[in-house]
Amino acid sequence: MLPEVTPTSLLNPAQPRPAFRHILNPRTLYASTKMSLSEKSDEEIAQLLAQYDIKHGPIVDSTRKLYEKKLEKAMKEAPAKPSSDKTYYREEEEVITYMTYHNPVRHEGYADMLKRRGNAEPDEDEESDQDTEPSIQSSSTTVNHSTARPREPIRKSGGCVRKMIRLMLLLAVLAAVFYYTYFHVMNSEENILGLRDR
Amino acid sequence: MSTTSQKHRDFVGEPMGDKSVTALSGIGEILGKKLEQQGFDKAFVVLGQFLLLRKDSDMFIEWLKDASGANSRQAGSCAQCLKEWCDAFL
Numbered sequence: 057m058l059p060e061v062t063p064t065s066l067l068n069p070a071q072p073r074p075a076f077r078h079i080l081n082p083r084t085l086y087a088s089t090k091m092s093l094s095e096k097s098d099e100e101i102a103q104l105l106a107q108y109d110i111k112h113g114p115i116v117d118s119t120r121k122l123y124e125k126k127l128e129k130a131m132k133e134a135p136a137k138p139s140s141d142k143t144y145y146r147e148e149e150e151v152i153t154y155m156t157y158h159n160p161v162r163h164e165g166y167a168d169m170l171k172r173r174g175n176a177e178p179d180e181d182e183e184s185d186q187d188t189e190p191s192i193q194s195s196s197t198t199v200n201h202s203t204a205r206p207r208e209p210i211r212k213s214g215g216c217v218r219k220m221i222r223l224m225l226l227l228a229v230l231a232a233v234f235y236y237t238y239f240h241v242m243n244s245e246e247n248i249l250g251l252r253d254r
Numbered sequence: 255m256s257t258t259s260q261k262h263r264d265f266v267g268e269p270m271g272d273k274s275v276t277a278l279s280g281i282g283e284i285l286g287k288k289l290e291q292q293g294f295d296k297a298f299v300v301l302g303q304f305l306l307l308r309k310d311s312d313m314f315i316e317w318l319k320d321a322s323g324a325n326s327r328q329a330g331s332c333a334q335c336l337k338e339w340c341d342a343f344l
Contacts, residue, residue, distance in 0.1 A: 111308065111310070112308070113305075113306045113307050113308040113310075114306060116306065118303055118306065118317075119303075119306050119307060119317075121320070122307070122313060122316060122317050122320070125316075
């Protein structure tokens with residue numbers, strides 16, 4: 057019923073990534089401002105030096121300019137070297153998040169609609185349950201994929217936050233579904249409950 | 255490059271103590287003045303810079319050329335001098 061987002065086209069790393077993702081991602085933000093090396097903190101310079109495998113001593117006043125020059129040279133010679141790997145991983149991450157964000161949004165939309173009507177109209181629950189259940193399964197599989205991948209890319213907290221958000225969305229959807237099945241059962245088996253007579 | 259100057263041998267042969275920056279091999283009056291202007295008035299301060307750069311001769315040479323306007327020969331000589339001093343006393 058729900059038109060699937062075909063991510064296969066997005067898996068091609070040669071394709072241009074959506075621009076907004078680049079801007080929002082702090083890693084690309086720093087990479088894009090690489091020419092303003094003098095504005096970076098000492099720690100950032102040290103990190104960049106490590107990225108380019110440049111052995112260095114402490115970054116202090118007298119050594120800083122030297123390392124900035126080295127970084128500029130290294131960036132000119134191999135501008136794609138560290139960032140290309142990152143973009144590849146980032147693309148993987150992005151691709152997977154793209155998939156998961158598409159599905160749960162639709163689920164949530166259905167779930168919200170159902171919640172509002174919920175108690176009054178149990179008739180629609182049957183269809184929606186059947187629709188949501190298989191789609192939830194698909195979303196959960198994508199979540200599994202995504203949780204497996206982010207281990208590889210850079211160990212930043214942003215990835216963990218996204219994982220958390222995805223998990224929470226999934227839990228919300230599952231909770232909504234359970235509520236509906238529960239109410240549906242309640243309403244449809246009124247007579248049976250009356251017979252049981254607790 | 256195995257032939258070392260007297261200046262080099264003098265410097266490397268003993269602890270530098272409080273020697274002026276012009277005692278370093280390759281550093282003469284003019285270069286010495288330039289370094290002093292930047293606060294490197296004693297040999298041990300230049301040694302400090304050498305150590306900060308993790309005793310990397312290439313980096314030190316680059317820095318020295320930048321800081322004092324030394325040419326490759328002079329900077330190389332100074333780096334070699336400091337390296338041998340470190341090997342002996344550090």
